[in-house]
Amino acid sequence: MFRLPPPQLLRFLVLTLCTALVPLAAILAGGDEKDDDKLSPAKAAEVVGRWSKQIVPVEIWFKKFEGDPPAGHQQEFEEKRPMEVAALAVDPATLWLPDPELDPRAIARMAAGADRIPARLHGYFLQVPGWILSAENPLAGVDALKFVPASDAGAEGDLLGLKATLDSGSWTFSVSPVGKSLQVRGPALWSKVEAGLLLLTAKGDPAGYTFASRLPIQGQPENVYANPLWRGADLAAAPVLTVQALDKLSELFVKKAAGLIPTVKIIPRKEEEADESEGFHRAFSRRFRGMDTEPNDLFASGLAVGPRQVLVDFPLDRELAIRMEQVKVIAGGEERPARFIGAFKRFGAFLVEVEKDLPAHLDLGKASSYSLYQPLLAVSADHATGKRRDWVDFNRVSRFEKGYRNVLEAVSARFPRRGALFFSMDQELAGAAIEVRRDDDGDESFRPSFSRRQFFLQRGRSFVDLRLFTIGDLKELLDKAPQNFDPRLVPRPAEREKDMVWFGIEFQPLNRELARNQGVEIATRGGEIGLLALHVYPNSPAAKAQIEPGDILLSIRDLEEPEPYELHVTGEEATFSSFMDHIGEDIPDEVEEQMLAQMPAPWRSPRNFLNNKLTEIGEGNEVEVAYLHKGEEKKLRLKLEIGPPDFENAPKEKLEEIGLTVKDLTYEVRRHYRLRDDAPGVVVQKVESGSKAAVAKIGPYEIITSMSGQAVASAKDFHQKFDALMKAGKKDLELKVERLGKSRLVKIRL
Amino acid sequence: MAKIKSCRFVIPSLIFLLLAWSPRQASPGDEKPEAPGERPMDFRQIIAQAKSKVFPALIYVAPVVEEFSGGKREKREQGGSGVIISPEGYAVTNWHVIEKAVSIRVLLFDGRFTTAEKIGEDRETDVGLLKIKPPREAAELPHARFADSGKLREGEFVLAMGAPWGLSRSVSLGIISSTTRYLPGRSEYSLWLQTDASINPGNSGGPLVNTEGEVVGINTLGSIVGGDLGFAVPANTVKRIVDSLRSHGTVQRSWTGLRLQPLHDFDRNIYFEGSEGVLIASVDKGSPALRAGFHTGDLLLKAGSVPVNGLNYEDIPAINTLLGDLPVNQEVQIALQRDGKDLALTLTPRAKGKVEGEDFELKDWNMTVKAINEFETPALFFFVKEGVYVQGTREPGNAAKAGLRRGDILIKVDGQAVTTIEELQTAYQNLINDSKRDKKALLEVLRNGLTYRIVLDYSTRYKD
Structure with a gap:
């Protein structure tokens, strides 16, 4: 985004600057007295004395929302103290506050002023990142602010900014001139400021308030959001989304968007009972990983990205991917079976396709982009409790940052919900929030990571890296899909599991x-x-x-x-x-x-x-x-190639009648027992307690080499021979059983 | 402190102590023999008479034995009972009492002490034979007589006698609970007498005596969980063994490589038809039976001219004994049945040889080793036919620190293959005597079927 302006522009800028600065320079050069008027301690004290009462401290107390303390404020929550911010009282019952980037649902209560008058969120400014709070009772000692008309709001270089900051537990006011340093980018020219400054004219009258960190001076980029309002008069007339209006909008948006976010049901193949004979180690590590208590079916939210395609917002790990037997998309009241297409390497999402057209899908035709401070309505479906709940959140783009893999990303004021679909205030699709996977995921090579699933089952909030995708990003992702799929994350049939x-x-x-x-x-x-x-x-x-x-x-x-x-x-x-x-x-x-x-x-x-x-x-x-x-x-x-079967996945057969499970002799077992590759036999995997095989004292890991005089080649052969004997009406089963080179005869009555 | 020798075999629902008593338990020992010639009618008198016949022949055996299993070569005192069976001073005790004895002291009933020499021992039946040096030249020693244990019946009264310590002699009363007990893993050549007379560390190696005052068995095994359960080697077995030990110093058995199973196995619910012959369960690799062409599943009918019947487990020891008595290196015709057809095979048994491997101590390495023996350590023998394994590692010690463990088979020492104790000894000595080299040796050990490499650092000297 950084480009040096072309030479002509540069000349134009320099000229403009000089023009703008000349009067300033004149003023500055004009005499020390005037300077002192603006900056002197006396002046500062006067300003503070006159206006500080309009700057009201607000305590924001937190509560747990859906079981979690508010992200980023856990410490305050745990220490049972509030977040303290300074707001501007524009009248005894109305406060302006730069967006604190909190989820309002995590706020237990707010208290304004020295008297701690209860206050609540009234609404959100749409064009600047700010909140409006309303106090239940009028605040004492606060006047209604009269901002000077917009046209009189003065050359920006003339402004003073009054701010309150919390310093060593007490509020300190600071007064400083505003607009002395300038930033240039492209045609835009602005001054970097802090948010939450009460701007006063040189005469000391209220001119405006900063919600954003830039004070635009010149330049008319198309996007109003990059040119934030600051003049009080403008702000007083600026559009506000009240909390009530948001509720109404929510209903509307849910209706509109819910169909675009179908619920997806993931049905993994049930894990085989952990056989004790598989070894302490494996059985124990299963329990340790919480796999015993996993729910059978998993629910996720999807994005209908095409007439038949759904992007499922769910980070797969290898184990789950392999066992993912079925995926169903719940749309239009039906459960529709979906075919797995691929899971993205870099993102925690995978693509599926249904047979019939979906009732609704996203139109990815129009490109979109995010602007700084752009307000967004995020619609998401949450399945953490098992039942689908639709949420609509008000959010805002708060800044841009270089993120993972050096990608420039829009960062929202509030951490988005996974799979959220973002709309602009005019109900245009803006984008979606999708999880980014880091390359060292699942590096616990000894124990495959289970943590991903756990995170999803929880709130999907902390520790997950969600990126705000634009529609263009989404389209690009889908267009290049096959290249971007992870070949390891592919479901497998049971025998190849x-x-x-x-x-x-x-x-x-x-x-x-x-x-x-x-x-x-x-x-x-x-x-x-x-x-x-x-x-x-x-x-x-x-x-x-x-x-x-x-x-x-x-x-x-x-x-x-x-x-x-x-x-x-x-x-x-x-x-x-x-x-x-x-x-x-x-x-x-x-x-x-x-x-x-x-x-x-x-x-x-x-x-x-x-x-x-x-x-x-x-x-x-x-x-x-x-x-x-x-x-x-x-x-x-x-x-890399798949190895031959080993004991764990060797073909096995169970003879129910006698409670015996045998497996093929695999290469590592042959090596251990010094058996030739062509030596016949099967190895006992399990003997059911109390069964006929148990009474005959056949034990696990013993080798059965022949049945009724015939050499046994494999587990399948074993079962077939057994079935043949049963069919022939034989009453007894004779087995030759070996352990460590010593054999014995076992006879079982059928 | 009773020295409890760990059993290699665990019997279902019972755990047995091999009993050998190390000091010290005093008990009163004041006995008067009954007047001879009278025919007692009172039960108490019967007991008293039987007891007085045998008591004078009871001896307290106190050997000093050598022990390798703790990772170092140690000598230890042990104690047990025994009974003199001949006037010249031959005495019988258990094999486990005098196993690896370097010297044996004996205390006679009358208080005289003397030494004894080990004449021979048989591990398989747990019988040992001593010759007491009479305290006075050419004097005759009181001795007990054997009875025919084949005539014993369940319910008959017996007395378990012993010398718990020093001068004291003990007797406990019970009956014969069983005359033909088969104990899996401990009954290859002989069945056991089971009694509820108390068999305990104090009388192990001592005689089990009938009401006539004759020895019907040698007390051997007691039970740790069920008080009234004890086992004795039957006198008939002891007699045979003693005869062999007296003549040859060992029991010379021959070995065929055949392992048998009975036609009826109630425990495993395995029943084969017929009432003659015994089944061949297994034929050892490289054995005479394998060479002769025997297969698992063959029904052995006759060995030479002697028919064989192994209907139940209780019949098996006698058959093993029969086979063990076959002359070594002489052909014998075996009649058998295979898949219903009659067959004859020629078998040439070989000498059974050692049933235990030789011990050796590697002092600087703080470990003891033993030679692999196909009878004693079959699991190790399966992996290495001729080799040496770690018998014990001292804690603390160099071998233990390096991660060596009991059961590890030493394959190579410092690049040299070792298959025998001698080879290991040579390799070990060369390393120890080489003062110029680092006190570290690379070993290759076989554990659980895989050969691993371990560096043994023996630079630390551990105090004794």
Whole structure:
């Protein structure tokens, strides 16, 4: 936005300046006396003495709104003290206040003046960021202000500004000349001021009041909002949106806009019961993440951005995206099934499409932009309580800022609600509030983040980065949609839900001693980073990249990112001994059935830190791995691929009649038990307590190699053979069960 | 403080103490033998007579044993009971009382003390044999006689006798609750006598005596949870073992690699048809049975000319004994049935060999190791057939600090593969004696199927 004006303009400006400044210069040069008249302490005291009574302190007390203390004022709320502001009393019952950027619903009460007369919000100025308060009873010692007519409001360089500030707990008045410094941007010329200044003419009469931080001097930009009113006379006649009028408007807007913000129902696939045999660790971490108490269906608000397209305002994480089985758009009284199109990489929203045209949708044809101080009506649908509630909020653009990724953003006075649709006062669509995702989202590679969902389920207020999109931004977002989708956030069918990208090694974390011993202290920062490969699975990406046991992996880098991710085990597996330590095989023969059921698997799960991180980066993406081979640093590139099934997602079959669940023998289980790749058998995953299999003392992790004399190739084969036996009317089931190389015969009566 | 040896096997709903008594519990011991030749009619007199027959043969056994499981090689005093079974001074006690004994002191009933020499022991049946050095040359020692434990019936009165400490002798009264108790994990070659006579640390290793004053069993296991439950090794088993120990110093069993299961398993509700033969549950890798061509599921009918019947678990120990008695390295014909068809296989059993691995202490590393043995540590044997594992780590100590744990199998020490205690010893000594190098060694250890690397820093000296 910063452009140097072209030479001609520059000359024009300079000339104008000089012209404007000449009289000023004359005055200044004209004699010290006159100067002293404006700035002298005597003058200041006189001004304060005469007008300070019009500047009234107002206490704003807060309350919790929808369970939360007001954003940005938690401390005052918790310390049970009010926010103190200074307002201008234009008459004994009316106060003007620069917009305090508060949600009025968080205000418990307001008290004005020394007598603490109760005051309430009467309305909002539409053209300047200001509020009008009305006092219940007349304020003592306050006169009705008579502003000088607009034309007499003087050259801006002549004004004095009177302000009250809270300093060390007491109000201090300050008087200073206004307009001495000037700002130029394009054709506009203004003076930077503070908001909340009572402007007085040189003679000491009230000229106006500043709601904004600029006092326009010259320049006529089209947009009235950038040229804020300040003259008292203008302000007195300026349009005001009263609270009552807002309520009426709200009804109107809800009717108009609600159809544009359909409710969207997200139905995730129900998580499988956490089997105890999946291991303490996983079951515990589920409970820790609150996943046990997740509601089945989630509600979000959507924006109908096309005749059939809805932009759903909901930040997905990988876990939820994968399990998102159905999405339904509730519009026109019906629940319409919607097809997932894609989730945006940079924003917390995803796109779906319905089959029939929606009853209403946004017209993205007209471009829009936000202006400084522009008032907005925001319509949003809130689903936090489970039931849809429509809100209309009065908001305003308070400033522009460079935000995340260096994007110039409009910032509103009040934090917008997520998914809010913004309208200008003339009911034109202005834009929407959409969440921005930061790139290091979900970097807790050990525990996938659950926090996003939690935030949504709460108020969606704090800690969420919402950006005010213009209509143009929205259109651009949708036009470029496919490029902007995150390939990792895609729903998957049930059998592919637990796909994991693999590297193909078993490893241990490095530590200081090992690093020293291997002579790799520098590269691994004294053993702080580094994964030592212990075993390389044949035909794995690691094997193809010729990684060998003894190699030390240092970091991986998603090729789309500049920064590599250093490899070090975090969290509960970080302690060296706890990493190595998981309950092994030496189970005494006679162990209580309950205890057996809760034992974690004896082999090391490939769902480790490294594979989890790679899965997050996503299959199909390329990464660069930095590693040490015999002390020498090397790099390799590889394309991530989904690994073969492991115990967690291995095909499984349950034989209900005997309460036995078996799974295919997967590669890590074969390695652990030293079984050949073609060795037959299935591994027991679960035995129902009290079932026939439990009585026969078949335990989890035992291997069943044959059924009634026939070798069992897979879980499916196991079930098929069983079904065949049942069909043939066989009374008994004979199984050969193995544990640690010792077998036994089990016979179960059917 | 009673030294409680931890059991490797946990029996369902019961937890047993292996009993060996370390000091000190005084009890009155003032006995007068009954006048011989009279036929007592009164029950109390029966008891008194039986007791007086055996009491003089009871001995208090006080060995000093060597212990490696705590991560360091330690000597410890222990105490138990025993009973003299021959006039020359052979005495029977439990294996666990004299296991790893370096010296044994004995206190006789009459107050004389002497030493004893370990003649032999059998871990599998928990029987040990001592030879007492008579305090006076060529003097005969009072001894007890064995009865035929096969004639015992449930309900018969028995007395559990022992020497709880020093001079005191104890007796408790009960009946035979069962003559054929099978305890999973502890009954490979013999069943147990179960009694409600109190079997406790004080009389472990001592005799279980019938009303005739004859030894029907050796007290071995007591229960920690249910007071009136004790187990004794039957006299017939003890006799066989003692004979073997006297002749050879060990019990020489042969090993086939066959593991058996009965036709009827009520506990698991597994019932196979037929009433003859015994099922082969498992054939060990590399065993004579595997070489002979046995399969899981085969029905073993005859070993040589002896028919075999393993209908219930209680029948299995006898069959194992039969197989264990087969001559080593001699072919024997086995008749079996496979898938309904008769079959004959030639089996050449080998010597069972050691059932426990050798111990070794690595003093500077503050840990003790043991050789992997297929019978003692089958879970480790599964991963490494010939190797050495960590038996214990001292706390505080260098090995414990490095993260080594009991059960870790040492694969390499400082780059050198170690498969035997000797190899480990050599590698260890070389490191310790090398004064020029850092006191750190890189170890590769196998834990839970994966081989990890650990740097063992042994620069700290820990005081004893």
